[in-house]
Amino acid sequence: MQNQQLKQIVEAMLFVAEQPLSDTQLLEHLQDQQVSRRQLGAILDEIAADYQERGVQLQKVASGYRFQTRPELGGIISRLWQEKPPRYSQALLETLALIAYRQPITRGDIEEIRGVSVSSQMMKTLQERNWVKVVGHREVPGRPQLYATTAEFLDYFSLQDLSELPAIPAPAEKAKDTGQTAQTTAETATATE
Amino acid sequence: MSASGSGSSPQQQSLPLGFVRGEPLLDKPEDLYIPPDALELILDSFSGPMDLLLYLIRRQKLEIVDLPILPITRQYMEYVDMMKNLKLELAADYLVMAAMLAEIKSRMLLPRPPAEEEEEMDPRAELVRRLQEYEAIREGAQYLDELPQTGRDNFVARTATDARQYVEQPLPDITLSELALAFSQALAQAELQHHHQVHREKLSTRARMSRIMDMLQQHQRLRFADLFDVSEGKPGVVVSFLAILELVKEALIEIVQVDSFSEIHVTNRDPVYAEPTA
Numbered sequence: 468m469q470n471q472q473l474k475q476i477v478e479a480m481l482f483v484a485e486q487p488l489s490d491t492q493l494l495e496h497l498q499d500q501q502v503s504r505r506q507l508g509a510i511l512d513e514i515a516a517d518y519q520e521r522g523v524q525l526q527k528v529a530s531g532y533r534f535q536t537r538p539e540l541g542g543i544i545s546r547l548w549q550e551k552p553p554r555y556s557q558a559l560l561e562t563l564a565l566i567a568y569r570q571p572i573t574r575g576d577i578e579e580i581r582g583v584s585v586s587s588q589m590m591k592t593l594q595e596r597n598w599v600k601v602v603g604h605r606e607v608p609g610r611p612q613l614y615a616t617t618a619e620f621l622d623y624f625s626l627q628d629l630s631e632l633p634a635i636p637a638p639a640e641k642a643k644d645t646g647q648t649a650q651t652t653a654e655t656a657t658a659t660e
Numbered sequence: 661m662s663a664s665g666s667g668s669s670p671q672q673q674s675l676p677l678g679f680v681r682g683e684p685l686l687d688k689p690e691d692l693y694i695p696p697d698a699l700e701l702i703l704d705s706f707s708g709p710m711d712l713l714l715y716l717i718r719r720q721k722l723e724i725v726d727l728p729i730l731p732i733t734r735q736y737m738e739y740v741d742m743m744k745n746l747k748l749e750l751a752a753d754y755l756v757m758a759a760m761l762a763e764i765k766s767r768m769l770l771p772r773p774p775a776e777e778e779e780e781m782d783p784r785a786e787l788v789r790r791l792q793e794y795e796a797i798r799e800g801a802q803y804l805d806e807l808p809q810t811g812r813d814n815f816v817a818r819t820a821t822d823a824r825q826y827v828e829q830p831l832p833d834i835t836l837s838e839l840a841l842a843f844s845q846a847l848a849q850a851e852l853q854h855h856h857q858v859h860r861e862k863l864s865t866r867a868r869m870s871r872i873m874d875m876l877q878q879h880q881r882l883r884f885a886d887l888f889d890v891s892e893g894k895p896g897v898v899v900s901f902l903a904i905l906e907l908v909k910e911a912l913i914e915i916v917q918v919d920s921f922s923e924i925h926v927t928n929r930d931p932v933y934a935e936p937t938a
Contacts, residue, residue, distance in 0.1 A: 482817070482818060485818070523817045534818070535814040536814050537814065538808035553809075560801035564798075564801035568800045571866075571869055571873050579790065580794050581710055582757055582790070583708035600874075603873035603877050604928075605910075605911070606912070613912065615874070624809060629867040630864045632804075636795075636796040638789075638793045639793065
């Protein structure tokens with residue numbers, strides 16, 4: 468099949484799909500056309516280049532590829548809906564940042580670092596937005612829930628992967644531990660940058 | 661929402677009182693100027709006691725590690741005393757911090773018996789650690805706020821189509837040979853990934869930890885080998901392994917092996933361990 472036609476198909480599919488499409492999903496839809504992953508990658512690059520200067524751009528996020536408007540147009544475009552764009556409180560951003568950077572993490576951990584009790588309302592908001600989910604429990608008294616970020620969180624911030632977040636200083640090892648691990652253990656492999 | 665733009669407008673003094681680390685010190689630490697109507701402003705502009713503490717330290721142009729506990733405690737208490745009159749329920753978190761500051765202060769003032777001297781650490785160490793971590797997270801929160809946000813900065817662009825009503829969508833069939841082919845391709849690709857640019861392991865490890873916890877929620881017990889995705893190549897396997905080690909260290913999972921050389925399994929920590937011990 469002609470490259471031009473493939474490009475048109477991919478572009479059209481991405482526009483009408485209700486969700487971002489991953490390259491695996493795209494390949495699945497193109498299986499009759501015998502498209503290789505490499506070929507698809509080249510096509511997506513070409514489409515992205517075509518849209519470089521346009522008001523709408525091709526963006527890869529965690530769930531796949533999608534078209535979205537340029538970030539600098541946000542203020543003007545949001546007037547279409549008369550509603551003010553959401554503005555998140557410092558408290559919510561700090562909580563979200565803690566979960567994103569230090570996951571999996573319990574509510575107690577969050578409260579310890581922020582020095583404030585985390586309101587149930589805030590955790591509910593984060594979960595209702597599908598940014599945060601419970602991935603398990605810490606097996607200590609009370610079995611607190613462990614929170615982690617989701618693919619929707621990455622999508623919302625136009626990220627493909629957590630490693631795209633700008634780095635922040637690594638946490639220092641706890642000086643006085645709760646008693647279960649000796650604080651003198653050598654640094655773990657992950658703590659070395 | 662930055663703390664520096666809040667509450668105080670220290671215009672009452674313009675001559676530096678002295679210099680700390682080369683920076684002029686404008687405010688007298690002991691006299692804390694708070695505009696009379698600024699109390700509500702304080703509560704609104706600080707996201708918590710850590711935020712207020714960080715602000716007080718920064719205002720004196722000091723490093724967190726130098727934490728001057730005496731003047732900081734005094735200033736902090738002045739804020740908290742006024743807060744108490746205003747909104748008691750909000751001040752509760754601030755009171756916890758006040759108690760901690762007071763405790764550290766008293767421990768620093770008390771002479772230490774020589775026997776304990778070796779064991780005893782700087783009483784400020786734990787608070788300094790928390791402040792540093794809080795500062796790092798504040799930075800992270802700012803990064804998040806600056807990222808383009810869907811619905812604020814960008815909007816997903818889709819065209820509406822009513823095709824769904826008319827098109828029936830059969831699920832694609834996948835034959836075993838296709839599966840085998842896909843697998844060999846994945847393997848081949850993993851092979852190609854050998855030298856990749858250096859990843860910031862820290863973050864991908866955190867993400868992997870969450871994923872493993874997530875997997876363990878669906879299956880109580882997983883084969884060790886199932887936690888590795890060969891198609892990710894060496895870096896992926898290493899990150900998975902680091903994530904497993906980190907999870908074990910944080911006592912979130914357990915690794916079990918019934919006999920030597922038998923299959924290694926990974927499970928959630930057994931709730932038995934959750935029995936209250938203290």
